[in-house]
Amino acid sequence: MHRALRPLAAAAALALLGACATSAGPGAPLAAGAPAVPAAWQAPVPPAAAAAQAGPSSAWWASFRxxxxxxxxxAAQAASPTLAAAAARIERARATRTAAGAAQLPQVDAVGALQSGRSLPRQPSATSASLGLQAAWEIDLFGGVAAGRDSAQARLEAAQAGWHDARTAVAAEVASSYIAYRGCLAQAAQAALDATSREETSRLTGLSAQAGFAAPADAALARAGAAQARSTAVARRAQCETLLKSLVELTALSEAELRQRLADGPAAAATVPQPAALAVQLLPAELLRRRPDLAEAELAVLAAAADRRGAEARERPQLRLSGNLAAASLRSAGVSSSGSTWSFGPLQLSLPVFDGGSSAANSAAARAEFHAAVAAYQGQLRRAVREVEAALVALDASASRQRDAEAAARDFEAALQATQARQRSGLASLFDLEDARRLALQAQSALIDLQTERAAAWITLYRALGGDFNAEAKPAVAVSAAP
Structure with a gap:
């Protein structure tokens, strides 16, 4: 189904729900129409996002540098079990669509028979043979067969949208884990510097206590601070190792190969990469064309509507036409004869009279499935709007916080440089220097946390906007033929 027509089809399905509600009996859930979405985003769009030209695409990942x-x-997308399962669902849906389309065509079978025997006592034996074709065709009076084809087509397109959604989810998960790993490495470097500074303070305090210039309690407190800093540094390194193993799971690369890739790349540096801004110029209603999960939910509504039409058609008369063409031969007592036969018909009309309520129950079940699909679509649309709004809020908040964090890190670094100059001139002690160093490290650590959070928020927005989903592009998937 062409993507531009799909919202119209979904709206028609929702209208059909209201129009046909009277036949569903008392208590049938009604839908007034498609769920309303806001005309514009309520959360502030970051200026960088408003000015950006590029929307979500696979090329966006390169902007992380x-x-x-x-x-x-x-690597993760190639090895993802989730994507492999989605690809298998596409193949299953494609096979189902082929079968549903075949139901609209005449069914032709080749038949052959060979018989030999004696039908009466003291009569010569006879051998007969026939070979022919039998054809049957269900005439689609009330659209039940066409509804089956429409349902299968919608489910195929839904499976393709599900594949795109899984692909986007895998990309976002890998990127989030990678950013978390890079942030962890940066924090581990800060923790190591902090531990070194506290150990130096502990050493100086111990010497001062031995000389009688500091209380033993001060020396004990300094030693405790150094021990705590070492413990924090070890915990940071363990956290980084855990994140690395998450990347091993996602990419299916060996740990040795992954470590080599990361060691040779920028991940070895203690920095958090920041992406280019994503364009957020689309309106909330345009999410209908951007998000594969919404496309999947929308197609599920269309499939359920077709299933309902098919179930209702099966409650009505069925018309079937058959015919055959055959060549036959008979041999008895040395005499042979042969010829051909054909028939056109019968044209058979069947009308359900009594089935214990099975057909009506199937129609009721199909209507219930349709109501459920509509409700799921409405919920998914609201969820999509909320996810974009939440990502925009996070980005807006992190933008102002980052300005303050950068200013704090810059000023604490300037204070550290000034303290170092004073210490070299004899105007500040080593204690003053280490205190200034730790304040600068704490400010830098807070900035790293914020950079990690902001990069993660951009990734969340990428996911919320539908990633690089193109409704017109069909996934190029291949499923193994192994049993």
Missing amino acids: APDLPGLID
Whole structure:
């Protein structure tokens, strides 16, 4: 189904729900129409996003300036069990669509028979043979067969949209894990520097206590601070190792190969990459064309509507036409004869009279499935709007916080430089220097946390906007023929 027509079809299906509600009996759920979406985003759109020209696409990952990230995403998508299962569902849906389309065509079978025997005592034996074709065709009076084809087509397109959704989810998950790993490495470097600074303070305090210039309690407190800093540094390194193993699971690369890739790339540096801004110029209603999960839910409504039409058609008369063409031969007592036979018909009309309520129950079940699909679509649309709004809120908040964090890190670094100059001139002690160093490290650590959070928020927005989903592009998937 052409993507531009799909919202109209979904709206027609929703209208049909209201129009046909009277036949569903008392208590049938009604839908007034498609769920309303806001005319514009309520959360502030970051200026960078408003000015950006590029929307979500697979090329966006290159804007992180992390050359190893696109390769990790490609590896994860190639090895993802979720994507493999989605590809298998596409093949299943394609086979179902082929079968549903075949139901609209005449069914032709080749038949052959060979018989030999004696029908009466003291009569010569006879041998007969025949070979022919039998054809049967269900005339689609009330559209039940066409409804089956429409349902199968909608489910095929839904499976394709599901594949795109899984692909986008895998890319976002790998990118999020990668950013978390890079942020962890940066924090681990800060934790190591903090531990070194506290150990130096502990050493100086111990010497001062031995000389009688500091209380033993101060020395004990400094030692405790150094021990705590070492513990934090170890915990950071363990967290980084855990994140690395998550990337191993996602990419299916060996740990040795992944470590080599990351060691040779920018991940070895203690920095958090920041992506280019994504364009958020589309309106909430345009999410209908951008998100594969919404396309999947929308197609599920269309499939359920077709299933309902098919179930209702099966409650009505069925018309079937058959015919055959055959060549036959008979041999008895040395005499042979042969010829051909054909028939056109019968034209058979069947009308359900009594089936214990089975047909009506099937129609009621199909209507209930349709109501459920409509409700799921409405919920998915609301969820999609909420996810974009939440991502925009997170980005807006992180933008102002980042300005403050950058200013704090810059000023604390300036204070550290000034303290170092004073210490070299004899105007500040080593204690003053280490205190200033730790304040600068804490400010830098807070900035790293915010950079990690902001990069993750951009990835969340990428996912919420539908990733690089193109409704007109069909997934190029191949399913193994192994049993």
